[in-house]
Amino acid sequence: MLSVRELYKRYGDVVALDGAAFVVSPGRILGFLGPNGAGKTTTMRVVFGLVDPDAGDVTWAGHAITDADRLRFGYMPEERGLYPKMAVREQVVHFGRLSGMCAQDAVAATDRWLAVLGIDDRAESKVEDLSHGNQQRVQLAAALVHDPVLLVLDEPFAGLDPLGVDTLSTTLQDLADKGTAIVFSSHQLDLVEDVSQDVAIIDRGRVVLSGVLDDLKAASTTRRLDVVVNGDRWVPDSGGRVVTDDRGRRHTLVESDAPVGDILAAAGSAGHVDSFSFEPPSLSDLFREAVGI
Amino acid sequence: MNRLTQTMLLAKREFVTRAKSKVFLVSLGVIALVIIAIGPVVSLFANDPEPIRIGIVGTEPAGIEEGLAARAALSEQEVEITRFDSLAAAEADLEEGAVEALLVDGTSIVFNEEESLVVVQVITDSVNSRARIALMENLGLTPAEMQQLNEPEQVVVRTLVVADPEARPRRVAAFAGVLVLFVTIITFGQFVAMGTVEEKQNRVVEILLSRVKASQILVGKVIGIGALGLVQLLVMAAAALVAFNIIDIEGISLGSIGAEIVAGVFFWFLLGYTLYAFLYAALGATVSRQEDLQGVMVLPAIFFLPAFFIAQLAVANPDLPIVRFGSFFPPWTPMIMPIRTALGSAQPWEVALSIALVVAGVVLLVWVGSRVFTGALLRTGGTVKLRDAWRSTGA
Numbered sequence: 001m002l003s004v005r006e007l008y009k010r011y012g013d014v015v016a017l018d019g020a021a022f023v024v025s026p027g028r029i030l031g032f033l034g035p036n037g038a039g040k041t042t043t044m045r046v047v048f049g050l051v052d053p054d055a056g057d058v059t060w061a062g063h064a065i066t067d068a069d070r071l072r073f074g075y076m077p078e079e080r081g082l083y084p085k086m087a088v089r090e091q092v093v094h095f096g097r098l099s100g101m102c103a104q105d106a107v108a109a110t111d112r113w114l115a116v117l118g119i120d121d122r123a124e125s126k127v128e129d130l131s132h133g134n135q136q137r138v139q140l141a142a143a144l145v146h147d148p149v150l151l152v153l154d155e156p157f158a159g160l161d162p163l164g165v166d167t168l169s170t171t172l173q174d175l176a177d178k179g180t181a182i183v184f185s186s187h188q189l190d191l192v193e194d195v196s197q198d199v200a201i202i203d204r205g206r207v208v209l210s211g212v213l214d215d216l217k218a219a220s221t222t223r224r225l226d227v228v229v230n231g232d233r234w235v236p237d238s239g240g241r242v243v244t245d246d247r248g249r250r251h252t253l254v255e256s257d258a259p260v261g262d263i264l265a266a267a268g269s270a271g272h273v274d275s276f277s278f279e280p281p282s283l284s285d286l287f288r289e290a291v292g293i
Numbered sequence: 294m295n296r297l298t299q300t301m302l303l304a305k306r307e308f309v310t311r312a313k314s315k316v317f318l319v320s321l322g323v324i325a326l327v328i329i330a331i332g333p334v335v336s337l338f339a340n341d342p343e344p345i346r347i348g349i350v351g352t353e354p355a356g357i358e359e360g361l362a363a364r365a366a367l368s369e370q371e372v373e374i375t376r377f378d379s380l381a382a383a384e385a386d387l388e389e390g391a392v393e394a395l396l397v398d399g400t401s402i403v404f405n406e407e408e409s410l411v412v413v414q415v416i417t418d419s420v421n422s423r424a425r426i427a428l429m430e431n432l433g434l435t436p437a438e439m440q441q442l443n444e445p446e447q448v449v450v451r452t453l454v455v456a457d458p459e460a461r462p463r464r465v466a467a468f469a470g471v472l473v474l475f476v477t478i479i480t481f482g483q484f485v486a487m488g489t490v491e492e493k494q495n496r497v498v499e500i501l502l503s504r505v506k507a508s509q510i511l512v513g514k515v516i517g518i519g520a521l522g523l524v525q526l527l528v529m530a531a532a533a534l535v536a537f538n539i540i541d542i543e544g545i546s547l548g549s550i551g552a553e554i555v556a557g558v559f560f561w562f563l564l565g566y567t568l569y570a571f572l573y574a575a576l577g578a579t580v581s582r583q584e585d586l587q588g589v590m591v592l593p594a595i596f597f598l599p600a601f602f603i604a605q606l607a608v609a610n611p612d613l614p615i616v617r618f619g620s621f622f623p624p625w626t627p628m629i630m631p632i633r634t635a636l637g638s639a640q641p642w643e644v645a646l647s648i649a650l651v652v653a654g655v656v657l658l659v660w661v662g663s664r665v666f667t668g669a670l671l672r673t674g675g676t677v678k679l680r681d682a683w684r685s686t687g688a
Contacts, residue, residue: 048503067506075503081496086310097302098504142500 001025002150002181007046007056009039009205016042017053018205024150024183024198029176031192031213032185033287034202040185041078043202044152048075060150071100074148078155078185080139084128088119091127092141099146106145113141118167133164140168144175151175153184157191169195193283201290209290217280222289224281225252225263230271236263243288253285300509300516303501307488307517312524321525325532332536344371345412346391350383351398355427360419372415396420460636466537467635468608470554471628473529475601478565478627481522482573482593488514489577489666490586507667512659515570522566523559530555557631564651565627569593571655571662578669600625604632611638621647623654 002024009017017039024030034040045051047058048070060069083091089110096106114120117137119130127135136159143151151172157165172195176182186192192199193213200210209216227234233250235242240254254263260278267273281289311317345365349357358374365372375392377383383395387405394412395403402408402416429439492498492510501510533555576589600619607616611633620629620639626647633639639647 050499050502071504073503075500077496077499077503079496079499081492081498081500083310083497084495086306094302094306095500095504098299098501 001061002047002183003059003062004043004047005056005059007043007053007058009042009046009051009053015205017046017056019056020202020205020207021056022200022207022210024181026149026181027176027179028198029172029182029184029196030198030200031196031283032183032200032202033187033189033192033283034185035291038202038291039205040202041154044075044077044154044183044185047152048073072146072149074143074146074151076139076143076153076156080136082127082135082138082142085126087124087126088130088138088141089114089123092138092145095142096145101146109145109147110141113144116167116171117141132159133161136160137164140171144171149180151180151182151184153182155186156184157186157188165191189282189284189287199283199286201287203291209286213283216286217283220281220286220289221256222253222281222285223256223258224277224279224285225254225258226275226277226279227252227263227267228274228276229267231274234267234270234273236266243285253281253289296506296509299505300513303505303510303513304517304520307514308520311484311518311521317521321528324525325528328529328532329536332538335536344373345415346373346375346393347412347416348375348377348383348386348392348395350377350380350395354399354420354423357396357399357419357423360423361415364415364419364422368411368415370415399423463635464608466554467632468604469533470558470635471604471632473526473533474558474562474565474631475597475604475628477522477526477529477562478569479594479597481518481525481566482569483590484518484521485514485570486573486577486586486590487583488518489574490580490583493578493581494583508663511571511574511663511666514574515567519563519566519570522562526559526562530558554631554635557634561627561631564648564655567655568623568627568651568658569597571658572596575658575662575665575669578666596624597628600628604628607632608636611636621650623651626651 004020004022007017007020009015020039020043022030022032032040032043042051046053047065049065049067058065086094092110092114093103093106096109097103101109111120111123114123117140119134119137119141122130122134127138130138136156140153140156143153156168160168169191172182172184184196197213198211199213199216200207202208225236225240227236235250235252236254240252240258242250242252244250263278264273264276267276347361353376354360361372361374375386377386377395380397383392383397384403386392387395387403390405393404393409394416396416397403399420402413404412425442426439429442434442489511492501498510534552572593573590576592577586580586580589603616603619603625606613607619607629610616616629616633619625620633620643630639630644630647634644
């Protein structure tokens with residue numbers, strides 16, 4: 001289990017981390033969310049010892065992370081980076097070997113991952129000759145080649161086509177099923193909702209909400225009210241907050257103890273009720289609530 | 294997984310990817326060919342002196358042509374005689390440089406602009422000798438008497454110090470060796486700086502740093518690129534030895550001296566390159582784009598350039614105070630000490646001391662370089678001030 005414990009980091013006057021804390025468990029996928037500049041990348045860099053926190057620490061299996069631990073972690077930084085003039089296969093093998101694999105294992109694992117990620121036909125191409133999406137796949141292969149026990153991915157879905165998104169989601173789920181602890185950051189909330197079981201939401205360097213996604217939804221004091229009357233979205237006159245989601249659809253957030261019967265009756269008197277739902281909030285609702293937007 | 298294995302993996306990548314590049318292979322081939330070509334070219338000029346071209350106009354002393362040839366032969370030269378009908382035609386050729394000097398009426402010598410003492414000597418000796426022979430014939434001397442009179446007293450010339458016939462080839466070879474050293478250290482040092490920036494610019498450094506320490510990246514890069522430098526030196530040395538064996542200056546082959554100089558170049562390359570490579574790496578780490586690199590690369594050049602000029606002084610006189618100082622000043626030692634050693638000016642203890650100082654410099658630069666490198670690596674905006682890079686590691 002990876003424990004991020006009360007991290008603080010300042011760069012001059014800029015507060016990057018202000019007590020960030022969360023845990024990532026083996027076999028589970030944690031979606032790490034937050035607005036730009038909230039501290040996601042800094043937190044990930046602390047895990048890999050690339051940034052020294054001013055206070056707080058990160059532990060793995062209960063002890064401070066050692067260099068040997070880090071070699072069993074996989075990392076895909078937000079700033080993607082590969083050697084452009086090196087062939088795909090040679091490059092992934094190189095990273096595998098740097099993580100401590102013997103040449104034979106590194107080659108076998110590289111070939112396996114290139115096949116899984118669907119780029120085995122480009123194995124001998126130079127990275128610079130690949131499309132952006134395929135470079136992203138190589139990047140992922142470099143993070144996965146040594147079968148890490150912990151996978152830290154900074155915006156792994158950015159730049160992937162829908163097929164790539166599917167491949168990556170499936171791959172992550174397979175890895176989690178085999179016991180890998182996974183944390184990834186993303187701006188695509190619906191995607192996080194599909195892929196991850198756990199979430200941590202960071203805002204201004206502080207984790208404002210974290211836990212099992214379903215529990216968080218259930219524990220939320222708001223409910224999502226989605227009513228269609230005469231073919232149009234219907235919003236009750238009193239109470240609630242109207243929000244527009246990522247897909248441009250409007251719905252209403254109301255208190256969990258709102259009088260559902262009265263609302264349904266009001267909707268009925270407004271016209272023909274096509275659909276009516278009163279559900280726990282979506283991840284994007286939780287996110288808005290947590291970061292106060 | 295130990296650190297050494299990782300570092301050697303990094304070094305291997307640096308070496309292999311560069312060694313495979315066409316640019317490197319082609320330039321290596323061109324360098325080798327150019328060096329080998331130096332041999333025949335130098336031999337051509339060294340062994341075939343131009344004949345002295347003399348124009349003769351007006352009254353010609355009897356037998357002057359034989360006289361000139363015989364006199365020139367004494368100083369291992371040849372003459373080429375052109376006869377002119379008029380002074381004007383002769384002077385026109387002299388102006389054009391077709392002849393070097395004119396002998397007019399057997400009584401005056403004309404040059405175009407500057408007179409050559411050697412030519413004056415050859416012509417006047419020949420003219421005088423002809424005049425003497427004519428006089429002796431008039432006196433009715435027998436040929437034997439004439440020869441006796443004509444044969445000058447042999448004056449023996451000697452020097453107090455027996456000159457080393459190898460001294461000149463040694464200077465040539467030592468300077469050539471240092472020139473190669475200079476170019477190779479600068480070239481491969483710059484590769485280190487460019488390689489560092491490249492990894493920053495590619496952002497590959499962050500994945501690397503999640504697996505290895507910055508100091509390993511630095512050391513791996515210096516070793517890998519240094520190994521490539523050694524390969525280039527090896528090829529150059531092989532080519533040079535071929536060329537040296539072709540060169541034949543005054544009957545002395547450079548072959549044996551060449552081997553000694555080549556060994557020195559290798560030794561000092563290892564020390565000099567290591568010293569400068571860490572400086573270049575630290576500087577490379579402070580910028581994030583290749584375009585910004587030129588600015589900071591001036592610094593090692595400023596250090597290095599004076600050494601090049603002092604090396605030229607050293608070739609002429611290896612015992613000058615500035616040369617002696619330079620041979621102990623670590624940034625200059627790799628350029629100066631090999632010359633002093635080749636010319637026999639340095640005592641063994643001096644060589645040992647200079648090596649120790651360079652090693653100390655290397656240790657210092659590895660430490661400083663690693664620290665700046667580590668501090669500056671992850672910063673990717675613009676140029677990092679050295680001071681900030683230094684501090685950010687200490688934090």
